[in-house]
Amino acid sequence: MTQLVTSSGHERAVAALQRSYEAIPPGVPVRLAKRTSNLFRFREPSNAPGLDVSGIDRVLSVDPERRTADVQGMTTYEDLVDATLPHGLMPSVVPQLKTITLGGAVTGLGIESSSFRAGLPHESVVELDVLTGDGRVVTATRDGEHADLFRGFPNSYGTLGYAVRLRIELAPVKPYVRLRHLPFDDAVKCAEALREISESGQYDGEPVDFVDGTVFAPTDLYITIGTFAETAPYTSDYTGQGIYYRSIQQRSVDFLTIRDYLWRWDTDWFWCSGALGVQHPLVRKVWPDQAKRSDVYRRLVALDRRWQASARLDRWRGRPPREDVIQDIEVPVERLPEFLEFFHREVGMSPVWLCPLAARESWPLYPLEPGRPYVNVGFWGTVPLPPGRIPEHHNRLIERKVTQLAGHKSLYSTAFYSREEFWRHYDGETYRRLKGAYDPGGRLLDLYEKCVRGR
Numbered sequence: 001m002t003q004l005v006t007s008s009g010h011e012r013a014v015a016a017l018q019r020s021y022e023a024i025p026p027g028v029p030v031r032l033a034k035r036t037s038n039l040f041r042f043r044e045p046s047n048a049p050g051l052d053v054s055g056i057d058r059v060l061s062v063d064p065e066r067r068t069a070d071v072q073g074m075t076t077y078e079d080l081v082d083a084t085l086p087h088g089l090m091p092s093v094v095p096q097l098k099t100i101t102l103g104g105a106v107t108g109l110g111i112e113s114s115s116f117r118a119g120l121p122h123e124s125v126v127e128l129d130v131l132t133g134d135g136r137v138v139t140a141t142r143d144g145e146h147a148d149l150f151r152g153f154p155n156s157y158g159t160l161g162y163a164v165r166l167r168i169e170l171a172p173v174k175p176y177v178r179l180r181h182l183p184f185d186d187a188v189k190c191a192e193a194l195r196e197i198s199e200s201g202q203y204d205g206e207p208v209d210f211v212d213g214t215v216f217a218p219t220d221l222y223i224t225i226g227t228f229a230e231t232a233p234y235t236s237d238y239t240g241q242g243i244y245y246r247s248i249q250q251r252s253v254d255f256l257t258i259r260d261y262l263w264r265w266d267t268d269w270f271w272c273s274g275a276l277g278v279q280h281p282l283v284r285k286v287w288p289d290q291a292k293r294s295d296v297y298r299r300l301v302a303l304d305r306r307w308q309a310s311a312r313l314d315r316w317r318g319r320p321p322r323e324d325v326i327q328d329i330e331v332p333v334e335r336l337p338e339f340l341e342f343f344h345r346e347v348g349m350s351p352v353w354l355c356p357l358a359a360r361e362s363w364p365l366y367p368l369e370p371g372r373p374y375v376n377v378g379f380w381g382t383v384p385l386p387p388g389r390i391p392e393h394h395n396r397l398i399e400r401k402v403t404q405l406a407g408h409k410s411l412y413s414t415a416f417y418s419r420e421e422f423w424r425h426y427d428g429e430t431y432r433r434l435k436g437a438y439d440p441g442g443r444l445l446d447l448y449e450k451c452v453r454g455r
Helices: 006-024 078-085 101-108 147-152 185-202 242-252 258-262 272-276 281-286 296-307 309-317 333-346 393-404 420-425 428-438 447-451
Strands: 059-062 068-072 088-091 125-132 138-143 161-172 176-184 210-219 218-230 255-256 322-332 351-357 374-384
Touching: 006 088, 006 125, 006 161, 059 078, 078 088, 078 101, 078 258, 088 420, 101 161, 125 147, 138 147, 147 428, 176 185, 176 242, 185 210, 185 218, 185 333, 185 351, 210 242, 218 242, 255 258, 272 296, 272 374, 296 309, 309 322, 322 333, 322 393, 333 351, 333 374, 351 393, 420 428, 420 447
Parallel strands: none
Antiparallel strands: 059 068, 068 161, 088 161, 125 138, 125 161, 176 218, 176 255, 210 218, 210 351, 322 374, 351 374
């Protein structure tokens, strides 16, 4: 076992965290005092004291024999991957962006191209310590005293408590990933291929370790399958001048190191760096490689939103106002073509990301049917508002369509459900029971208030 932080050091960090929590005055909303965020529910900056989580951001240990890692709740996947890859291991699911934290991915859900076989990040959790709303630190496992919290923590978004420590399962890796980009000209054929690959774990007689997809247009779709490899005839580099998502249309086969594969989307924040000019050849040459990463772009977007620079420029140019359409949704794989047809017609944004998944177990606050194949559809950008429409026009359309298709919607961004509808989707009965058990004084925000009303 590789020990990275001593148990006594972790205990001191937890005690400091509890003191920070106790110091926040009653009635003041509890916010995490941290530099990065992957949420897109923007709020005005606050002078109120935040919860100091700076001491719980380390990897505690890696156990190569048991294939587990103990990590503090604010540890980023970037740091965890750096600790596990030297052992030939990776977290079972590594969300796409480097600064996503373990605690954030579990309480707020995450996904990636191994999710068709490994489920979502919280499904690889063995146990977790949680600082609950009533100030306790409890250990939750599948079958222990706090099994209700273990199952209810995913999709609770910090409204029941904060992960202090997690023990997670790790998966073996090989040094390289061979990619094959498979083109489709029809969404129905693409969805059927996603279903077959996900259920069989194979393509063309070979094992598939990773699978996701990219939609550039209604008749220009790709499935990318990844297979571990011990050797590679070459490796591509998309951390500097190259742009990964463009390679999907340009190459049928590609090779990446396992580390570059895991972070292939981070360098250009999928394709969103283009809105900041980073994909322009001249800008790209002078933009430092170390600043080509999602957290840098996220801070720039937050500044733009705060100062309304883009909106002012659009008004000066006489352009219509634009709506942020930043969402991840899941629909059953057989409903994917219908969703894409709606999306192309009503929203018209591209590219769009596809990621198949199948939940391994039941999780009450995000009730996917275990074993049933779903597809996550991710789309992140802005679109012009039609004349006379309300500012949330497209997002409300998407929300209604997802409900019609028996899908679900991630809560990291804007939501508009009525209170009754929200709790119908996210198991209000179970949530109220958990809230009463672990935050009876209501020190933490209610899930609806936080994720819909944006408190």
